[in-house]
Amino acid sequence: MRWCLILITSLFVATQIEGQDETLRTTGELRRACSRRGAAKPPPGRINTSDRLKALRRVMQMDTIIQTISIDAYIITSDDEHQTEYVAPYDRRREYISGFSGSSGDAIVTLNKAALWTDGRYHLQADNQLNCDWLLMREGQSKIPTKSDWLKNELANGSRIGADPKLMSASAWNSLKYELDNSTLHLVPVHVNLIDLIWKNHADTIADKDAFVWEFEYSGKNWTTKVEETRNELRNMGVQAMVITSLAEIAWLLNIRGRDIPYNPFVKSYVLLGLHEVRLYVDRSKLVKNDVNKHLRTDWGVSTTSITVQNYEDIWIDLPTYLQAWNTILLPSSSPFSMGVSQAIYSLVPEKKRLYKPSPIIHLKAMKNPVEIAGMEVAHIRDAAAMCEFLDYLETRIGEGDMWSELDVAKIINNIRFEQNFSLGNSFETIVAFGSNGALPHYEPTPATNSIIFTNSTLVIDSGGQYYDGTTDVTRTLHFGTPTKEQINAYTRVLMGSIQLSSLVFPPNMKSSVADVMARAPLWEVGLDYMHGTGHGIGTFLGVHESPISMHYNSRSKDQHLKAGYFLSNEPGFYSEGEFGVRLENILEVIPKPWLLHYTGQSFLGFKDVTLVPYEPKLIDTALLSVHHKRWLNEYNTRIRELVGKELKEKNKMSAFYWMMEKTKHIPGAATSLSYQPVILTTAILFIHFLN
The missing domain is CATH 3.90.230.10 (Creatinase/methionine aminopeptidase superfamily)
Known part of the structure; x- marks a missing residue:
């Protein structure tokens, strides 16, 4: 009888522990070496981000610094302004605030909690790298709350959720906004990046490198031909222009390459492609060497077969100006490995002039000649x-x-x-x-x-x-x-x-x-x-x-x-x-x-x-x-x-x-x-x- 009681008790305890672990998993609290019942040795590579979280929470409450009413939660994505998969060191803001170095994942920091969502490729890595200040939301597993559900549960009525609209795709922004519409929570743009405000030596990670031409012997097609093929797609879609923010699409379209992004031969830039002109927004100094200006015919003037070069930041001034001449403009939406335009670009274009669909360049680029x-x-x-x-x-x-x-x-x-x-x-x-x-x-x-x-x-x-x-x-x-x-x-x-x-x-x-x-x-x-x-x-x-x-x-x-x-x-x-x-x-x-x-x-x-x-x-x-x-x-x-x-x-x-x-x-x-x-x-x- 005694052994039966011991067995029953053991099974009961095991069931209770399993139930507790399931609850901790769905709330994100199931973390390696973070148990409240003991002080296990943290895994190697774990980064202490406690001070960074404290600094972020301080600026979230400073109206004059963030140039808007204080916010109750801040979203930090993995993205740069072009929603690139691999980002330059100075754009690794989510890694800075969380310690997690994987290429995919979003962080949300409230005034008293911090949570990271990432997919199955990175569950173990994130668990090792995040310190115990963080909740880990293992996407792909059952009963894991979405970001919107978690925010609804954590925040009080009327709370404001901030994010940098340049670093969040329009697709992700609009999806989250839609999911929050039946609540009293407000998603608001914060145009001053809060991570940059607290990231010491952030500017030291910025490096400038020259662009170069991807020659015809490798491309098999001139950039002028690619531009005309893309224009034909735009005509079929009934639009007069498109904004190209994807660095891969710009590299393919113009047959130029660069070293602005780790592991990807991209040049940090924007393109406004119209039916009669092409405008490239880039750091002009990158085009001086390697015959890039000659390749792009930048001294030909404005024409259908030349490129007009503008300063990188001029896109924010020029886009609203040129919109006056266009009835409809294509804003690329998301597709696998291509997140489309940022919310900042999307919000500049009046709704009546937007055509929000995947870029036609995606399929032109995927089919190799x-x-x-x-x-x-x-x-x-x-x-x-x-x-x-x-x-x-x-x-x-x-x-x-x-x-x-x-x-x-x-x-x-x-x-x-x-x-x-x-x-x-x-x-x-x-x-x-x-x-x-x-x-x-x-x-x-x-x-x-x-x-x-x-x-x-x-x-x-x-x-x-x-x-x-x-x-x-x-x-x-x-x-x-x-x-x-x-x-x-x-x-x-x-x-x-x-x-x-x-x-x-x-x-x-x-x-x-x-x-x-x-x-x-x-x-x-x-x-x-x-x-x-x-x-x-x-x-x-x-x-x-x-x-x-x-x-x-x-x-x-x-x-x-x-x-x-x-x-x-x-x-x-x-x-x-x-x-x-x-x-x-x-x-x-x-x-x-x-x-x-x-x-x-x-x-x-x-x-x-x-x-x-x-x-x-x-x-x-x-x-x-x-x-x-x-x-x-x-x-x-x-x-x-x-x-x-x-x-x-x-x-x-x-x-x-x-x-x-x-x-x-x-x-x-x-x-x-x-x-x-x-x-x-x-x-x-x-x-x-x-x-x-």
Whole structure:
């Protein structure tokens, strides 16, 4: 009887604790090393932002400083004035106030609380970096309040919520305002940025760099042609002009590049594009060198085939002035990886003159022309050779007993990639994550979190390069010892999903979210999953994340169709919290399947892997692979041997060449070519029919 009572009591206590944890999770109070019941050691890398929060709350109450009535809450987004994904150091205001360095997340600070919302990629990272002053709202999990619901619950009637309208997209602003309309809360613009007021040495982080021309040999199309194509789209939409705030769109449209944004070759600027003129708002000094003024024909005067250059800040004066001559102006709305115009731009245009729709440049830019396609393929071969050189070196050194840390790995791979022809450096911060760090999908090593790499777990390396002829993004998972059955199983299932997506043949009207299921199926089969999307678009010497493609079966954004000439990532993963992670990523090119049109009378599309980096054979359980998986691997390895092998031999990188040959050995038991494609095609057609 005594043991029964003990068991019942234990179960009751466990249930009570579980219930308490669930409550703490939904309120954001479930935090690592923040328990009120004990003082656990905080994780390395946690930043104390208590004094910054106190300073912010002081200025929130100073009417004369913020130039409006005091506010009760302040919203700090991750954005700059152009809603760029990666922002310059001086624009990392949300990181400054919170300590959280992830690329996505919004913070809200009230007079007595601070909360951060971020998605599943960053839940673990945010929990580690935020100090205990912060509530963590894990977006994507059940019962997590939205920002508007949280504000309604926290603030008294009549409270004022402030935000910088330049740093918040019109889409996000209007959505929040709509959600607050049935309350007594007021969303108000605060035109003086409060973080800048309290951020010491903020101006010291600003650096000016020159713009340069992206030559025709890489672009395959003159900027004047691109401008005219865009104007035709505007005419079809019935507008006389558009405001272009996206730095990626400006870079593509004018064939100029710069170094104002980390990892992205962008020039900080605005463009007013009319049917008869183009005005570029930029720091004029950036155009003096590298023949940029000559390229843009800035001395031609105002014409349809020249650029008028204005000072960067003049956009706020000129836009209301030129509006008088236009009946309707396009203000780009949000789409995946492109948030559209800021609330500040949006509010300058009278409602009767606004056309608020996605930018037509998004689709023009996403569909690469033949020169861009060839450039992307060549850039990925060059990048694969760099990866093989690095992976051979890393495996050799660790095999000989050298001690390497995550930061050591990141430094070496960045250097090797930068040494490649036509390289301008990384396309994003290199992710090197060993062991339990690999369970954080977007972990980036810092001096505080830097881990030594041993031989008892997996190492995830996610990196990419910016080349004049293309942008790359590749992830491989390694193991330098004897992997466990769990690690092998996870790796193999992730690889199976990657192969199944890559092998998919589909009609042009298939929604991109449908394809996501192909990558997740091998993990779902055993009750596993991952919390991030499977694919994103990628630019050509532009952003590593490019609209309109964002592949997730549960996507909340408008679903898109894939078109020949698009490039996108294929990156399934598996993350065992506190233990290890696995992710594999290739870039896919969308290609036509003309032989099917000939035989069926219906057009179909498929994928071609342009990433050509070997997988790790010791992590593959070939018993789990079907004959079709094996055949795909053999064909993929053959392409690596031919294309990357040639590049390595031409560069006399023979050690890397032999390493690559060893990793790409033939796998027995593959299907013949005649038995493969019909099976994949039939599976795809039945699958799409079932979902529709």
